[in-house]
Amino acid sequence: MILLWGRISSINVRKVVFALQLLELPFERKDAGGAFGVVRTPQYLAHNPNALVPLLDDAGHTLWESNVIVRYLAARQGSALLPTALRQRFDAERWMDWQQTTLNVAGREAFIQLVRTPPAQRRPDLLAQSVAATEPLWDLLDAQLAQQAFVAGDAMSVADIPLACEMHRWRGLPLPWQERPHLDRWWERMRSLPAAAGVLDLPLS
Structure with missing residues (x-):
């Protein structure tokens, strides 16, 4: 049994849950992080010194970093989600890194301001900056999806x-x-997948 530590309100935990469900891998998820605590305990820190979620425990083999866990799970199963062709694989990995280092960084403040900050304490300037930084990135992804059905090709991948x-x-x-027609088409396809249940249909918190 695969054990996943992390609260489902975390985007990074949702990535791993989505991957596990796509791969039809049985797993148990235990709440950790945020109000649930756990991540500062000596036992947890021994496996993830960053004190963050998610943490994957696969029969004693532990991994942290959400996108790495997604790739590991796909490789573990020999899944077509992880392309075998060298250039296609690293195209997929490039878009995964772009999500983590560019898109997430741009959009995170809007989420913090609108979901996790009380209305009286919100900073309209920070919200506006986040929106201004994020909108062109969705245009970029829309242009990528104009060329193919999925982010890294005509088949779904880890990206x-x-x-x-x-x-x-x-x-x-x-x-x-x-x-954005191409991005909207892709999004509807992704959210309609059975494996998206409990991930892409959750309210934000």
Whole structure:
């Protein structure tokens, strides 16, 4: 049995849950992080010194960093989600890194301001900066999806998992959405997957 530590309100935990469900791998998830605590205990820190979620325990083999866990699970199963062709694989990995280092960084403050900050304490300037930084990135992804059905090709790959979770977070914010036909088509396809249940249909918190 695979054990996953992390609260489902975390985008990074949702990535791993989505991957596990896509791969039809049985797992148990235990709440950790935020109000649940756990992550500062000596036992947890021994496996994840960053005191963050998620933490995956696969029969004693532990991993942290959500996108790495997604790739590990796909490789573990020999899944087509992890392309075997060298260039396609690293194209997929490039988009995964882009999600983590660029798109997530740009959009995170809007989420913090609109979901996790009390209205009286919100900073409109920080919200506006986050929106201004994020909107062009959705245009970039829309242009990528104009060329193919999924982010890294005509078949779904590990790249689609974190980006779908990022889209779920952004589309859950009370912000106007500019129609982007290719991105919207991809998003509807992703959220309609059976494995998306309990991940891409959750309210933000």
